[in-house]
Amino acid sequence: MRRTIIALVTLALCVAGGFATATVLGAGADGSPAPKPAGGLDLGAKPGSDSVESRQADPAGRGPDWGVVVFTARNGHACAAAGPIAGGRVGARRRDGTIAPYPIDEGASCVDLDAVPAGAQVTMGTGAGARTVVHGVAGPDVASVTLTTPQGARDLRIGPRGSFLAVLDAADAALGDVKLSARLHSGASRQLLG
């Protein structure tokens, strides 16, 4: 009986030991408050590298203009974040309708333009008046970026630092409805989204 109890206690301690070991090893993946996983990508903005581009009005004329903040990450990636503009800065809308500045020191949608010609992301909010937002950054090999939704196809304007943006009513284009392609100066094309 005593042996059985000792064996069970030993097994329980081993399970706990395995759990604790995995926890400690996992903490190395993101143990610090800053979002920089060990061995991961250091996507925080290089100080002074950010600028706002691709400004455009809200599609329903409700609320402030939208834009893209473009910056260079500490690891050299080209980064972009899209959102409504408040006080000259791109932000994210809170539940109460106010706008929080986008924390670019914590990274955003980033891409290595030496590895791929362009980066793109689509984001879709929920609730009344939700927006579907397509944004990204194109490298020097890209000649044009074309957005296709159920409403049709159109080229997006590419900003001085390569950013592009489309803000749509989510009722007109859901996340899965969005297709985005890039045509390169070489004549080749790349499907980015959809």
Next chain:
Amino acid sequence: MTSSGPRVQRGVLLLATLAAFAFGAVIKVASASHYHTNCNGHGLVHGNSTSDSAYHSRVEGGPCQRTSRCDVGQFGNIVSYGGAAAGVTCDNFLSGYGPECYGNAWTRLTDAFDYHRHDAHSPC
């Protein structure tokens, strides 16, 4: 024969110990802590504070270059959906929707890991 009995018992005990240790580790990994790496780093990025109600759902753009999903929300409900092209860090930021400890991030990386949920760094 009489001497092999304790040896076998010791072997069984060692195996059971190792199995129990591995079981504990597997439980921890399967429970999907707030951020981990499978091909690419992904999960809930709390940023400079774990209690400011501002956090990201994120799937890093490399080293594996595939399309990804990064939905973000609160209390188990999605507030914003996100999808990114191959090679791009999918980043979906949420601020001011409630206590960060109830924050959630849902992530997927094509051909690497299926859609799954991450909770806050310090869940309520």
